Amino acid sequence: MFEELTLLQLQQYWWIIISLLGGLFAFIMFVQGGQTLIGKLSKGDEVLKTMLINSLGRKWELGFTTLVLFGGALFAAFPLFYSTSFGGAYWVWMAILFCFIIQAVSYEYRKKPDNFLGQKVYEGFLFINGSLGVILLGVAIATFFSGSSFLVDENNFSHWQTPYRGLEALGSVFNLSLGFALFFLVRISGALYFINNINNETIKERAIKSIKLDMLIFLFFFLVFLSLLFTKDGFAYDENAFVFIQEYKYLQNFLDMPIVLGMFVVGVLMVVIAVFATIHLNMTCCIKTGGVGIVLTVMALFLNVGFNNTAYYPSTFDLQSSLTIQNSSGSHYTLTTMSYVSLMVPFVIAYITYVWYQMDKVKITKEEMEDPHGHNY
């Protein structure tokens, strides 16, 4: 089946999968967003805090796994990106990794007796993961549009051209605007998740209040990002793989790919509708609508930067070193093999959905948190 596809078709198929994974990861980051809300929503009430942490703690592995899969899929499908970006933007990725290591142990260790670092430190870890980790990820993704300073030599070995090793990306308003937009977006989805998952009026009231403020700030950063994106020059390439600067490239991409534009618009609208319905219609299930909206929006952004003859990882040092889905991908054989494996993805999503449904049929309550025989965080 996949053997019949051309290399370009396989590359496109894999970019769609990467885009989907990117979208799913952005959605699952409601865990990170929720982590930054723990203090605000619990206001020092230990029982409320425990409810919030347990609500997130039963989902954190999914985000971690999606990140690992996102990395593995990029390694397999676009190895030149893997070697160039991870080896080059060393400090940004290392900082992101540090933010994720400290999350993994925090849920399990936080309240265990004799936990060495103390409860507050683990809660601090969760906040760092939810804030710095997310902002840095947003900044790293923004470089897909803004570019980085690297050179790829004739052996396809890459050479980073600044001593800051990726930290220079933090000096760009464009990159930061996406980082902060993502941060406030995941706070919104975190709050929507709490409303859906926890049966407690106090938390619900505080979550709604938080969503109102976060939505305003999110819109500000998101609009800054979009206005800069749609007016900036982009990195295009022609049929000879020659990379050149094209005016309004990313706006043009949306116009050239109406389906992607449609995904983007529908996605943004779904997030807005989810927030509106939660605040004004008192609905509690809007994490689903908002989640689908986030997946569609982020996926559309990835498709925008990867398709329509666009270099998805541009080099500002040497335009011809820029990475495109064509020059950075795995071989036909590997992409074909991996494509068969990808057929398992719907099955994986199906059992995750089933387990999620089974586990969340009953919302988290105070009584459950006080059960001495339960495995609570």
Next chain:
Amino acid sequence: MEESLVDWSRAQFALTAIYHWLFVPLTLGLGFIIAFMETIYVKTGDVFWKRTTKFWMTLFAINFAIGVATGIIMEFEFGTNWANYSWFVGDIFGAPLAVEGILAFFMESTFFAVMFFGWDKVSRGFHLLSTWLVAIGSNLSALWILVANGWMQFPTGMKFNPDTVRNEMDNFWDVLFSPVAVSKFLHTIASGYIVASLFVVGISAWYLLKKRDTLFAKRSMIVGATFGLITSIFIILTGDESAHQVALKQPVKLAAMEGLYEGREQAGIVAVGALNPKKTLDNEEEVFLFEFEAPYVLSLLGYHDINAFVPGLKDLVYGNEKYNIESAQSKIDKGKIAIEALKNYKEAKRNNDMLKANEYQSILEENMQYFGYGHLKKPEDIVPPIAITFYTFHLMVALGTWFLVLFALLLYFTLKKEIMEYKLLLKSAVFSIPLGYIASEAGWVVAEVGRQPWAIQDLMPVGVAVTNISSTNVQITFFLFAFLFTALLIAEIKIMLKQIKIGPNGGH
């Protein structure tokens, strides 16, 4: 590349791998032990077994979290610290990592939530299934990682593409079912089962010594010792196959494992020995300060033939015409020819001279199997650190033998209901918990140090594989990781000890 960069990058990866492997073996084995216990609970309906399962599950969770934390670093370190490697083999190496994510890691993490929080939310049957799926998922995860590692030890199922300057997979099944990958997987997971069994019998022995929770401890002891005994026998078989594969695919590693400088027929294995630190390849010093050798065993182990010739380090470095062993210098020369041919091929392609390009491609293909040798400076560079490889190998084998005896004795006396009388045996079980970790880590040291200088056996030395970055960056992250991992390890040990002290009845 500067030498200190390579050393720091190796040190950082070794640090991460060693820490990661402190947590993974327990996850691999304890998952199954818990699943056995829960199966007994579901079959019998006896709540004692539910309580027992829950106790071991708590320890499993404490360990699992930190294993996941250190694991993510390893995946990304291939890119951050070994960027050239990532490109050179990403077409092959990335695939198992991605398959791991799809087929194993999601299974593990999804059903982990059911296993811990689903006791009263899902049916008994579904809960049991989830526990088994967590155990299977973590072992499947190990499968894909070890397939990737096996490929680094014995690259197969690929072809070098001079246009992209990388190796490209051309047979997935060759990669998956390479004999090195299969034996590595079986041997490594078996070592994990032994670590977990030692953990269970050691903690059970501690309870018996303290004369508390004795029924719980005895029953756990039977499960742990049975599992440990079976896997100890299994690990001997897989160890035999691993050694055979090393002899065939990485003879330098085998020679280093045995401190064998001069090759010989009917070679014996060193049962106990101390290397002479003054011995080098080019002097005539004695190899050992003392040694006790089991005759014929190395020939048998390596080639399944007691008369087989086992090449020594000198044969492999300087060549041995009688046994048709090529010298490292000859391989270096061929490697240089391959590198030069690649350069000329690219030049010819740039000039659109396809005739010449094809000519150079033929030369490249002829010499490609020695490609990595072309980057070495001298023949002696193919020799890994001998002392580390030798001692860790012998430590692993000695400890493995001790574990077999220990499990057999523990099982025998527990079944005979006399175990409480054997205090020394119980104390030995407690002290064997760290020994299990030492043996398992030693196995990895043999595998990884023993294959130096190769990142990819014969194709890419570590000096070429490393990211082009200043060593200061790597030094900083090395110390950050060392600090963070150590802090987390202390946290894990303290929490673990406290939970064990609290016991299966919650301290009541």
